Amino acid sequence: MxxxxxxxxxxxxxxxxxxxxxxxxxxxxxxxxxxxxxxxDKKNKPLTLPQLKQALYRKFNVTSTVALRKNGKFQMAIDGTEPLNYALKATWEQLYRDLIDVLPNEQHQTGPDCINGINIFNYFRPWQVFSLDPEAATDKDIRDAYHRLSKIYHPDNPKTGNRRIFERLEQMYRSLTYKP
Structure with a gap:
């Protein structure tokens, strides 16, 4: 009532x-x-440290941090990164971002570094940033989406140009169009 x-x-x-x-x-x-x-909105609540750990344990089919650190797939996934401090929640959040998905409390973000709800410097999610379906997008769709965004963020655009964002968009575009 x-x-x-x-x-x-x-x-x-x-x-x-x-x-x-x-x-x-x-x-x-x-x-x-x-x-x-x-x-x-309960789904936008930050994950706790135990929840972050459990998500990563499930991803790599292990039951502890010791087992995770010894896991070959995990080692390959983090190869080339700086040494990790597993005592910090920030480390587990970054692992979740890099290896699993967008953190629930970071979905639908807004701000100067966000495109289509994704902070492009926290996440490398080109399909979401370009608003494309990875199963259905054609090369032309990818190119058109990139061109649309690159016009907005090109450093020569006096109103909305941003070199950092433009360079990140270029990285994302190259990752989607790479042909070995």
């Missing part, structure tokens, strides 16, 4: 009804909508 509206809100609804002939019921519904707190 909706909460009772405060007297000052009911007075304003009546004033708007008298002055502009607005429907008071619609205004009351709108007031309820504005005043109601949205439900908390």
């Amino acid at each position: 909706p909460a009772k509206l405060a007297p000052h809100i009911l007075t304003e609804i009546e004033r708007l009804h008298q002055a502009h002939n607005y429907d008071p019921q619609i205004l009351q519904v709108f007031a309820q909508l504005v005043l109601t707190k949205p439900p908390k």
